[in-house]
Amino acid sequence: xxxxxxxxxxxxxxxxxxxxxxxxxxxxxxxxxxxxxxxxxxxxxxxxxxxxxxxxxxxxxxxxxxxxxxxxxxxxxxxxxxxxxxxxxxxxxxxxxxxxxxxxxxxxxxxxxxxxxxxxxxxxxxxxxxxxxxxxxxxxxxxxxxxxxxxxxxxxxxxxxxxxxxxxxxxxxxxxxxxxxxxxxxxxxxxxxxxxxxxxxxxxxxxxxxxxxxxxxxxxxxxxxxxxxxxxxxxxxxxxxxxxxxxxxxxxxxxxxxxxxxxxxxxxxxxxxxxxxxxxxxxxxxxxxxxxxxxxxxxxxxxxx
Numbered sequence: 001x002x003x004x005x006x007x008x009x010x011x012x013x014x015x016x017x018x019x020x021x022x023x024x025x026x027x028x029x030x031x032x033x034x035x036x037x038x039x040x041x042x043x044x045x046x047x048x049x050x051x052x053x054x055x056x057x058x059x060x061x062x063x064x065x066x067x068x069x070x071x072x073x074x075x076x077x078x079x080x081x082x083x084x085x086x087x088x089x090x091x092x093x094x095x096x097x098x099x100x101x102x103x104x105x106x107x108x109x110x111x112x113x114x115x116x117x118x119x120x121x122x123x124x125x126x127x128x129x130x131x132x133x134x135x136x137x138x139x140x141x142x143x144x145x146x147x148x149x150x151x152x153x154x155x156x157x158x159x160x161x162x163x164x165x166x167x168x169x170x171x172x173x174x175x176x177x178x179x180x181x182x183x184x185x186x187x188x189x190x191x192x193x194x195x196x197x198x199x200x201x202x203x204x205x206x207x208x209x210x211x212x213x214x215x216x217x218x219x220x221x222x223x224x225x226x227x228x229x230x231x232x233x234x235x236x237x238x239x240x241x242x243x244x245x246x247x248x249x250x251x252x253x254x255x256x257x258x259x260x261x262x263x264x265x266x267x268x269x270x271x272x273x274x275x276x277x278x279x280x281x282x283x284x285x286x287x288x289x290x291x292x293x294x295x296x297x298x299x300x301x302x303x304x305x
Contacts, residue, residue, distance in 0.1 A: 026149050026160065026200050028081060028103035028125040029055065029184055034071045035300040039273020039286035040235025041249020043219040045206030046168065046179035050282065050302050051087050054097055054131060056204055056221070057166035057181035058143030061087050061097045062133035066305040076294040078106050088305070094134030097145075101127045110154070121154040131164075141168045147184075153192065160199060162186035175210035175217075215239040235271070247273035247286065280304050 037044040037052045044053035048063035068086040075081070085099035105123035112118055126149070133143030143166050150159040166181030184200045191197045208219035221233045235249030249271040273286035281303050288296040 026125060026127075026151060026158075026184075028101050028127055029147070029149060029162070029200055031055075031073070031081065032298075033083060033085065033099070033101075034069060034302075035073075035273060035284035035286040035298040036237075036247065036275060038073070038288055038296065038298045039247035039249060039271055039275075039284070040219055040237060041233045041251055041269075041271050043206060043208070043221040043233040043235040043249060045166075045181055045204050045221050046177040046208040047206075047219060048168070048170065048177065051085070051097060053179065053206070054085065054087075054099065054145075056183060057168060057179045057206070058097070058131040058145040058164055059133050059141045059166040059168035059179065059181070061095050061131055061143060062135050062141035063168070063170050064095065064097075066095075067302055068305065069300055069302040071298065071300045073296060073298040075296050076290065080104050094132055097131040097133075099127075099129045099131070101125075123151075123153050125149065125151045139169055139171050141170070142166070143168070151192075156192050158191045158197070159189040160186055161189060162199065177206075177208045179206040180204075210239075237275075243277040245275035247271070247275070249273075249288075 032038045032042050032044050032052070033055045034050065034052055036050055037047070045056040047053040048060040050067060050069065051061050051064040053060040064087050066088050069084065071083045073081040081101065081103045083099065083101035085097055087095060087097045089095055103125040107120055107122045109117055110119045110121055127147055129145055129147035131143060131145035133141055135141045145164045147162045148159070149162060150157055162184045163186050164181060164183035166179060169178045182203050184202060186199060188196060188199060202223055204221055204223040206219065206221040208217060210217045215238060217237045219235050222230065224230050231252050233249065233251045235247065238246040240246060251269045253269045269289065271286060271288040273284060275282055275284045281301065284300040286298045290296065
């Protein structure tokens, strides 16, 4: 039983497409919140459209329309993630977002030291967060978020109270957006080992712009990973009229994904996606390649309010 859990968690760390942190738990904090973010290579910290960058930079929600969204992401080894969030306006100046996410590592058979089956249990991460953002000027906004996150492994739990702080410069005329955020700092409430464990804190910078001579938004994120390696994610969104969007992405993370040299390995960490508008609804799909490990697939449904 212990060997099964260890293999799953190590494998999950190996395929972490965003490469934000190598910590074994609280991994749900490191992923794009929706299929649009996955499709654009996780380059989302300066993305306010459908609040795609809300997990990476809470300042983006000041420029997002009011909406609700549900998301489902499937990883290899039957690991899956579900989330739902809403962005809304209140009489208080600024905007709020509420997010719930659940990352399920799967169910496992529990056995005693003699190999006798004694039952089953699940391993999961559960996170609830609230974000607030307000425009300081016409182009500059600031945001902050708080999150309570918990990892459970059978009867053991680890939990933390975290915060994120970000700023965003957005010029509607030039379409240039620049984001900077420090995310997931805070306190560890309890841990599996009973001692302090590193939190998934990260300083991340991003820039995006709609190109002047192409119907495409280009976005880049840069950060330093837990192994002191600098990582860049890049993605684009082709605007095919008012109702269709095609997306692509890649990352320097591809050089960390080990696999046999093959056609699949060439596309490791590459992503592709599509978005379709229908009245007030948007349907998004994305796929991320993981070389010989398989792929990640994600789907999102959004309604603008």
